[in-house]
Amino acid sequence: MVEAILDVRGVSKRFAFNGESVTALTDANLRIEKGEFVCLIGPSGCGKSTLLRMVAGFESVSDGELLMWTKPVTGPGPDRGMVFQDYGLFPWLTVRKNIGFGPVARGRPAKEVRATEERFVEMVGLTRFADAFPHQLSGGMKQRVAIARVLANDAEVVLMDEPFGALDAMTRERLQAELLEIWAKQKLTVLFVTHAIEEAIVLADRVVVMSPGPGRIVADERIDLPRPRDPTSPEFNAMRRHLGGLLAGHH
Ligand SMILES: Nc1ncnc2c1ncn2[C@@H]1O[C@H](COP(=O)(O)OP(=O)(O)O)[C@@H](O)[C@H]1O
Ligand SMILES: [Mg+2]
Numbered sequence: 001m002v003e004a005i006l007d008v009r010g011v012s013k014r015f016a017f018n019g020e021s022v023t024a025l026t027d028a029n030l031r032i033e034k035g036e037f038v039c040l041i042g043p044s045g046c047g048k049s050t051l052l053r054m055v056a057g058f059e060s061v062s063d064g065e066l067l068m069w070t071k072p073v074t075g076p077g078p079d080r081g082m083v084f085q086d087y088g089l090f091p092w093l094t095v096r097k098n099i100g101f102g103p104v105a106r107g108r109p110a111k112e113v114r115a116t117e118e119r120f121v122e123m124v125g126l127t128r129f130a131d132a133f134p135h136q137l138s139g140g141m142k143q144r145v146a147i148a149r150v151l152a153n154d155a156e157v158v159l160m161d162e163p164f165g166a167l168d169a170m171t172r173e174r175l176q177a178e179l180l181e182i183w184a185k186q187k188l189t190v191l192f193v194t195h196a197i198e199e200a201i202v203l204a205d206r207v208v209v210m211s212p213g214p215g216r217i218v219a220d221e222r223i224d225l226p227r228p229r230d231p232t233s234p235e236f237n238a239m240r241r242h243l244g245g246l247l248a249g250h251h
Contacts, residue, residue, distance in 0.1 A: 004067075005069060008051070008064070010029060010065070012027055023215070025047035029217065032191065034187070034189055035187050037183055037205045039204035039207045041197060041243070045213075048161075055159055055191060080158075081149070081158050083143070083163045087142040089142060089145055090134075094132060094133055095137070096121055099120050102152055103116050120151050120152045126145065138171070139166055139167050139171065147182070165194070179203070190203075201223055201231075206220060218246065223239060
């Protein structure tokens with residue numbers, strides 16, 4: 001068996017809330033191999049963000065084990081980068097400096113930082129805006145900066161929590177295509193949360209379906225359609241119906 005880059009084994013998460021214990025996620029099992037693009041879908045409150053935050057190392061697990069390359073995740077690290085819906089950029093830094101922030105914080109030499117900034121500014125198509133500040137950018141451009149920032153940190157795993165949810169449909173489609181290009185080129189492993197079935201089918205190698213009350217994984221479906229995927233094709237539609245059924249509780 002190929003070694004998993006991420007191995008979630010029997011993971012549960014409970015939060016103390018108003019003196020009571022809330023189970024956000026129960027007995028999650030998920031193995032992800034290097035280079036896979038995995039989407040998590042499910043309604044609000046089913047534990048998608050909680051699972052992502054545990055992989056990021058922002059939250060500890062209550063039960064079970066969460067391993068990256070067979071070692072327990074004990075906290076955040078540059079090897080796992082998170083991209084949020086609200087971008088999370090530093091408003092006082094330019095595009096270039098946002099992208100170079102991680103390498104600077106890790107004490108990389110100035111010359112190397114400069115080269116990294118240039119490389120990733122170019123990769124996300126923002127060369128003309130390298131010296132702009134976040135407030136001067138559109139939502140799609142801000143999200144490109146957020147992605148570039150994670151890549152500049154040498155992240156092997158990119159964690160994305162509904163990253164395109166705030167964007168208009170055209171921008172979202174363009175960013176989906178760009179993300180797939182970068183994913184393939186950089187051999188990234190992506191764990192991508194969405195509540196949109198269509199987005200999951202456009203992007204993923206596997207779609208993991210989650211359900212609330214308490215949050216859990218109910219299905220793990222492989223999407224074996226060639227890319228770029230055509231949302232109007234019969235195969236795409238069949239998968240849309242199948243995942244819709246799983247979300248509606250037919251599993
Ligand atoms: N810090 C927290 N404290 C208490 N409860 C939380 C906390 N974070 C999440 N929860 C609860 O865990 C459940 C799953 O939340 P979440 O992972 O955010 O779901 P999703 O991202 O799928 O909408 C929800 O019931 C939520 O209220
Ligand atoms: Mg969420």
